[in-house]
Amino acid sequence: MSSIVVRPMSAEEWPAYRDIRLESLADEPEAYGLTFAEATEWAEEQWRNRLSGRSVFVAEADGKLIGTANGAPHESQPGEYFLFGMYVTPTWRGRGVAETLIDAVSAWAWSQGARNIDLFVNSILPRALGLYAKAGFVRTGEIHTMPSRPGLEMWRLRRSLTEWEFAVRRVDAEVLYPLRRRVLRFNDPSRIVADPRDHETESRHYGGFVGPRLVVSASWYPSTSPVDPALPTWQLRYMATDLDVQGLGLGRTVIEVALEELRAMGVAQVWANGRDTALPFYDRTGWARVPGSEHLSPETQLPHTVIYRNL
Structure with missing residues (x-):
């Protein structure tokens, strides 16, 4: 089908x-x-x-x-x-x-x-x-x-639309794949948008919804900190807000909901490979850049920088 x-x-x-x-x-x-x-x-x-x-x-x-x-x-x-x-x-x-x-x-x-x-x-x-x-x-x-x-x-x-609201909830990874592709992979159907860790038990996938429509995706995976390997750390990947609703604070809301849950689980730090065009957003929301970590993403060939946030 x-x-x-x-x-x-x-x-x-x-x-x-x-x-x-x-x-x-x-x-x-x-x-x-x-x-x-x-x-x-x-x-x-x-x-x-x-x-x-x-x-x-x-x-x-x-x-x-x-x-x-x-x-x-x-x-x-x-x-x-x-x-x-x-x-x-x-x-x-x-x-x-x-x-x-x-x-x-x-x-x-x-x-x-x-x-x-x-x-x-x-x-x-x-x-x-x-x-x-x-x-x-x-x-x-x-x-x-x-x-x-x-x-x-x-x-x-x-x-x-008076009863509509923005809601954040846990979802299966596959629910996020179309949004991952559209926003992060140039809407190219040949691009891989599944992560090998998507179906691991500990992985957590969040969707932000306006009414029934998915507009934000974010996935989190247990990972080793690039700053302090001894800390309990998770990685953020596939952070995406749909093209017509960017800049409205919806992505930040999804991140904060996820961080609150991770903090309650004892996670001490989160990190991500932040796309350079999104770094001002992360700067404003409490993330720090790792000096000298600038690199090109092997998946998109776009400039990225390693960022982290202590919880």
């Missing part, structure tokens, strides 16, 4: 996004304000701007895009966030892809401070109305019409 991955998309992937977007406009023209004819005239810059100006998610199976959804703040209604451009290719409908895309955009909106997320849906699309009702959307009463599309009546729906 194919594994489905839902992830944020970058502007560099605009050709793939263009293809799935054009597919959606050809397949369900009544669902969107943009038309297929208009979109086919777009230049590269317009597609890049579309990806840069909002949070775009895609669903992927076996390297093929099978769905997409967009999220963005409303241009004239501060604090209001919208889901739009929702699409799943026909052969994948009814298999949970749409629900996962909705949750991904909702989690992104929640992380930006939204406590509701809205959308507009064509009132004559019963399948779409059923999907959104199942996901918890309700009508607000607002109806939008478009002069360029006579007869198109769009209902505004709203999903409450």
Whole structure:
């Protein structure tokens, strides 16, 4: 069975996004304000701007895009966030892809401070109305019409996110593999993201979740300290925060939850090979650098430095 991955998309992937977007406009023209004819005239810059100006998610199976959804703040209604451009290719409908895309955009909106997320849906699309009702959307009463599309009546729906929260919990290592690959291994399917120690009894794997969506991964393994081998020490590996929610403190929260548990177990020190681009984060959160430990990671060829933190 194919594994489905839902992830944020970058502007560099605009050709793939263009293809799935054009597919959606050809397949369900009544669902969107943009038309297929208009979109086919777009230049590269317009597609890049579309990806840069909002949070775009895609669903992927076996390297093929099978769905997409967009999220963005409303241009004239501060604090209001919208889901739009929702699409799943026909052969994948009814298999949970749409629900996962909705949750991904909702989690992104929640992380930006939204406590509701809205959308507009064509009132004559019963399948779409059923999907959104199942996901918890309700009508607000607002109806939008478009002069360029006579007869198109769009209902505004709203999903409450007030009960959502950021939660940290222990998970199986495999749950973290897609996020490890996406953030730490260039989203390259050929890269190995499993660690030989993943299934050892003492290894501990933590996931940070916004609602049902995994957004942070961190794995910890018993190890020898590079500073003082006599200390009970564990190593942090595969620390990753998803691309659209970085810089919000979610990664730090996951680390602190894990450190509290390790401290209670009698662990005296933790260490990691910190990617140089992440060193300012570790500097701010109580980690120290080991002088002269700079090196290139054999897995990514990116600069790293050995860091540690006493507990």
